[in-house]
Amino acid sequence: MDRIEAERRAAAAMAAKREAERLEAERREAERRLAEQRAAEQRLAEQKLAEQKLAEQKAAEQRTAEQKLADQRASEQRTKAEAETARAAPSPPAGERLPVGGRVTVRYGEADRYGATSRGVTIQARAGSTVVSPQAGTIVFAGPFRGYGQILIVEHSHGYHSLIAGFGRIDTAVGRRVATGEPIGLMPADGSPDLYFELRRHGQPINPQRGFGAPEGKGQG
Structure with a gap:
């Protein structure tokens, strides 16, 4: 009986051990599958995030390209409009010219932005445009002056x-001789800057758009 009982106990212990090993194996398999599932979910989340970032990058690049195209078209339209304006504008007399290319926004005798009668012309130029001498002469003043900003005064022949x-930069100096059309400075480098041009003869303002050689007189229009 003792031997039979011992064998029964040994068989029960062996069965319990095998059951414990089976349960442990199942636990480990469940943990492995859970880890694989979590890893797959992580990879899927990373893939979706990468796809989202790629889509956002492509959308940003498309917006940038569209903006560049719009800016290019706007620039081409401005250039075309300026060219048409320049073609439509009357040409100055031979040997005479305005100091900078652009659109005349205030003419001689019209009211300026402050409501005062303009004694010259205001020209809206392109940023960074070259300013030239309208006629040969000698620089008699160069630098800042009151509310005018950077100015030049050029003395010409016959009392002009x-x-x-309105300069952004002056490229000449007092005492220097300049020729007709010679560069004397640059407009400011940003925006749509204005250049003011006033022409006087014997101290009296005359219409700059009539040019040099206009008859003598006081305050001609």
Whole structure:
């Protein structure tokens, strides 16, 4: 009986051990499958995130390309409009010219932005445009002056003087001789800057758009 009982107990212990090993194996398999599932979910989340970032990048690149195209078209339209304006504008007399290319926004005798009667012309130029001497002469003043900003005064023959204001940079100096059309400075480098051009003869303002050689007189229009 003792031997039979011992064998029964040994068989029960062996069965319990095998059951414990089976349960442990199932637990480990469940953990492995759970880890694989979590890893797959992580990879899927990372893939979706990468796809989202790629889609956002492509959308940003498309917006940038569209903006560049719109800016290019706007620039081409401005250039075309400026060219058409330049073609439509009357040409100055031979040997005479305005100091900068652009659109005349205030003419001689019209009211300026402050409501005062303009004694010259205001030209809306392109940023960074070259400013030239309207006629040969000598620089008699160069630098800042009151509310005009950076100005030049050029003394010409036959009692003429040019006052030019609105420079971003002056590239000449007092005492220097300049030729007709010679560069004397640059407009400011940003925005749509204005250049003011006043022409005087014997101290009296005359219409700059009539050019040099206009008859003598006081305050001609």
